[in-house]
Amino acid sequence: MEIQIDFGGFYCFHEEYIDCRIEQFNDSITYEDEIIDYDNVDWNATFKSYAENWLHYFNHYCDLSLDFVGIDSPRYYNYRTDKIIAYVEKHDENSLMKIVDNDKFYHWANPQLQDSSGFISYYDGIDDLIARAKKDDDDKSILLGMVCNYLIELNEVNKDIYEIDYNIVELNNKLVENE
Numbered sequence: 001m002e003i004q005i006d007f008g009g010f011y012c013f014h015e016e017y018i019d020c021r022i023e024q025f026n027d028s029i030t031y032e033d034e035i036i037d038y039d040n041v042d043w044n045a046t047f048k049s050y051a052e053n054w055l056h057y058f059n060h061y062c063d064l065s066l067d068f069v070g071i072d073s074p075r076y077y078n079y080r081t082d083k084i085i086a087y088v089e090k091h092d093e094n095s096l097m098k099i100v101d102n103d104k105f106y107h108w109a110n111p112q113l114q115d116s117s118g119f120i121s122y123y124d125g126i127d128d129l130i131a132r133a134k135k136d137d138d139d140k141s142i143l144l145g146m147v148c149n150y151l152i153e154l155n156e157v158n159k160d161i162y163e164i165d166y167n168i169v170e171l172n173n174k175l176v177e178n179e
Contacts, residue, residue: 066087
């Protein structure tokens with residue numbers, strides 16, 4: 001089953017860490033021809049490397065083994081940001097479903113599925129989503145994605161993201177390895 005994980009996206013969040021890494025790399029080199037030019041960065045390949053390694057980092061934090069499928073990027077960033085698409089094996093699906101019964105998860109998730117000013121929920125709270133998830137894989141995928149989002153917040157996964165090992169890829173296929 002594929003799920004989408006709201007890891008924070010690149011726009012104005014994880015992209016800043018990539019920018020800092022490029023700046024640190026450029027500050028540490030001695031020859032002008034080795035500088036990474038922002039206009040020459042293959043952002044799609046760099047974001048893919050980052051997202052794959054972020055998921056590996058998340059798996060480590062949460063004792064999971066989700067597989068990277070891709071990145072779902074919006075056409076416009078005014079409604080939502082990038083999400084990681086991950087494949088969930090049955091054993092991880094079972095582990096994530098156990099969290100659904102946790103009262104803390106319930107209190108975290110339920111308000112997100114309630115109508116509020118400027119938002120009309122497709123679900124009538126978490127109980128409705130759980131009931132639908134028992135009958136429909138699309139709803140189950142949404143529920144499992146919410147559990148992952150809860151784990152990100154609970155475990156403060158994005159707190160130490162500067163430790164993520166990923167590659168900056170330039171358009172000329174030059175790969176800048178993490179040092």
